[in-house]
Amino acid sequence: xxxxxxxxxxxxxxxxxxxxxxxxxxxxxxxxxxxxxxxxxxxxxxxxxxxxxxxxxxxxxxxxxxxxxxxxxxxxxxxxxxxxxxxxxxxxxxxxxxxxxxxxxxxxxxxxxxxxxxxxxxxxxxxxxxxxxxxxxxxxxxxxxxxxxxxxxxxxxxxxxxxxxxxxxxxxxxxxxxxxxxxxxxxxxxx
Amino acid sequence: xxxxxxxxxxxxxxxxxxxxxxxxxxxxxxxxxxxxxxxxxxxxxxxxxxxxxxxxxxxxxxxxxxxxxxxxxxxxxxxxxxxxxxxxxxxxxxxxxxxxxxxxxxxxxxxxxxxxxxxxxxxxxxxxxxxxxxxxxxxxxxxxxxxxxxxxxxxxxxxxxxxxxxxxxxxxxxxxxxxxxxxxxxxxxxxxxxxxxxxxxxxxxxxxxxxxxxxxxxxxxxx
Numbered sequence: 347x348x349x350x351x352x353x354x355x356x357x358x359x360x361x362x363x364x365x366x367x368x369x370x371x372x373x374x375x376x377x378x379x380x381x382x383x384x385x386x387x388x389x390x391x392x393x394x395x396x397x398x399x400x401x402x403x404x405x406x407x408x409x410x411x412x413x414x415x416x417x418x419x420x421x422x423x424x425x426x427x428x429x430x431x432x433x434x435x436x437x438x439x440x441x442x443x444x445x446x447x448x449x450x451x452x453x454x455x456x457x458x459x460x461x462x463x464x465x466x467x468x469x470x471x472x473x474x475x476x477x478x479x480x481x482x483x484x485x486x487x488x489x490x491x492x493x494x495x496x497x498x499x500x501x502x503x504x505x506x507x508x509x510x511x512x513x514x515x516x517x518x519x520x521x522x523x524x525x526x527x528x529x530x531x532x533x534x535x536x537x
Numbered sequence: 538x539x540x541x542x543x544x545x546x547x548x549x550x551x552x553x554x555x556x557x558x559x560x561x562x563x564x565x566x567x568x569x570x571x572x573x574x575x576x577x578x579x580x581x582x583x584x585x586x587x588x589x590x591x592x593x594x595x596x597x598x599x600x601x602x603x604x605x606x607x608x609x610x611x612x613x614x615x616x617x618x619x620x621x622x623x624x625x626x627x628x629x630x631x632x633x634x635x636x637x638x639x640x641x642x643x644x645x646x647x648x649x650x651x652x653x654x655x656x657x658x659x660x661x662x663x664x665x666x667x668x669x670x671x672x673x674x675x676x677x678x679x680x681x682x683x684x685x686x687x688x689x690x691x692x693x694x695x696x697x698x699x700x701x702x703x704x705x706x707x708x709x710x711x712x713x714x715x716x717x718x719x720x721x722x723x724x725x726x727x728x729x730x731x732x733x734x735x736x737x738x739x740x741x742x743x744x745x746x747x748x749x750x751x752x753x754x755x756x757x758x759x760x
Contacts, residue, residue, distance in 0.1 A: 382643065390625030420614060420622075423708045451711060453571055468575045528572065530612045530712055532622060533579035534644030536630050 383535050385488030385495040385505060387472035393417035394502040395425070400433030407483045408436035410499035411474035412527065414485055419471060419529035424450065436483075438523050451528040458522025460514055463489050466526050470534070473526035475513075480521040486513070576642050577717030580608065580666075583616040583627050584635030591635040594655070594662070601659035603723060607666065608712075610720040611639075615709055639666055641719065647673045667722040674719075 395413035400406050409432050416425035432444060438456045445452045455462040466473035467489035474483045477496075487505065488495035494513035496506045517524070582598065584591025595615055598608045616623050618634055627636075633651035640646050648669035656662045 390621050392621030392625065417621075421708045422620070451714070462571075465571050465573070469572065470575070528714060530614060532626060533581045533612065533614045533638070533640055535626060536638070536640060536646045536649075537644040 381537065386467055386470050387415075387418060387485075387487035387531070388535075389414055389418045389472075389485070389487065389497060391503070394497065395429065395499060396502050397499040398433065400435075402434045404434040405482075406433045406435075407499050408441060408474060408525075409433060411483050411485045412441075412525070414497065414499070414502075415472050415474065416527050416529070419527055419531055421527065421529050424448075438525070441525060445527075452525060453528055454523065454525035456521060456523045458518040462524050463514070463517075466524070470531040471526050471528065472531075473524045475517045476520040476523045477516050478520060480523070483523075486524070489513075572714045572716055574612075574715065574717035576719065577610070577612050578642055578647070578720055579612045579614060579638075579640045579644075581614045581616055581627070581638045581640070582635065583623065583631055583638070584618060586617045588635060590652075590655070594635055594637060597659035597662065601663070603663045604659050607663070607720055607722070610717065612717075613709075613712060637662065637666075639669065641673075663722075670720065670722055 393414060395410040395417070397405050397407050397410045409428060413425045413428050416422075416428065428448075436444075438454060442452070442454065444450075453462070463473065463475065463486055466486065472485055472487045475486045475496075476483050482500075484499065485497040486494060487497050489510060492510055494508050494510050496508060496513070498506060580598075582591070582594055584594070586592075598604045598613065616627055618628075631638075631651060632649075633654075635655065636649065636651040637655060638646060639648040648666050650656070650665065656665050
């Protein structure tokens with residue numbers, strides 16, 4: 347009787363082993379190697395807005411940067427309207443009031459908070475950052491633990507890779523203003 | 538006079554302290570919660586703006602409830618062919634137009650279909666997307682829930698006629714700002730990799746019976 351019982355238990359415990367094997371020891375599918383796009387905010391050439399001189403003989407670097415970022419975030423018509431409407435130099439309060447007037451969703455810091463730059467890069471939106479002591483704005487299109495990548499509206503044909511520390515130091519010495527619209531970033535290239 | 542001055546100082550100090558505590562930080566910082574939506578997935582709908590199929594698919598994403606819900610959970614990217622974004626980022630990697638592509642936050646393509654391979658109903662498209670996601674995440678649907686996955690077709694409401702073609706000279710409605718992650722599908726209509734419950738029970742009974750028979754033979758045949 348004992349042997350019968352043992353055989354029964356064995357039978358029951360062995361039943362369905364084959365079916366469960368994959369669940370107990372799952373064969374992990376080969377994970378596709380993901381090479382994240384670099385820079386994360388890889389703005390196509392045709393969407394990059396070059397700086398221009400406004401009617402007050404001032405450069406429009408802030409507006410040019412915002413227009414490039416709006417296009418990257420799928421707001422083509424807003425960007426075109428912005429190009430037609432606004433120009434010349436800009437400062438945080440002035441830009442904020444224009445964004446408010448036009449109903450644009452945006453976020454900014456003028457306190458040099460690096461977390462803002464990290465957020466903008468992480469969420470693939472990018473942001474404009476002040477450089478040259480606050481006299482110029484460029485787009486920050488990538489920031490990782492070692493590198494930062496800039497797109498200068500005075501030279502839109504190429505990206506400029508700089509060490510993270512150098513960019514942060516330059517930005518903090520330039521009033522630490524960073525600003526970006528908040529819409530939908532373009533989808534990553536397929537992996 | 539001295540006591541009056543002292544009392545005045547105390548009152549002023551106290552009121553400053555309380556103002557600090559009551560109002561919190563006394564600077565003019567505007568506190569905003571930035572969306573931590575780096576984990577959101579992407580749905581791209583790519584096509585010719587004048588193509589009826591492309592317009593229909595875009596309409597599905599605004600009118601069909603499950604697709605509309607999905608749209609709110611992902612970065613939704615409608616892309617017109619002949620646009621600069623299309624030329625730079627899609628022309629080289631789409632198989633046809635229109636295309637619907639679902640990518641995870643790293644850009645890995647989870648679902649993609651183009652042209653005639655696209656389902657022709659919003660329910661079909663949702664099912665295909667949900668199926669791809671569950672396949673990618675290896676989530677089997679439980680046998681007793683399979684019938685819930687594909688509801689019986691019922692006549693839908695009559696579509697409201699629109700006065701004219703949609704205005705393609707406007708940017709799409711901005712999406713909600715939230716902390717995103719992988720989309721959450723209601724039901725995933727895919728076949729489970731597990732055999733049905735009745736088959737597992739039957740196997741158990743047959744195996745147990747076979748074991749018993751063998752043992753029975755061993756014990757009583759020897760006798």
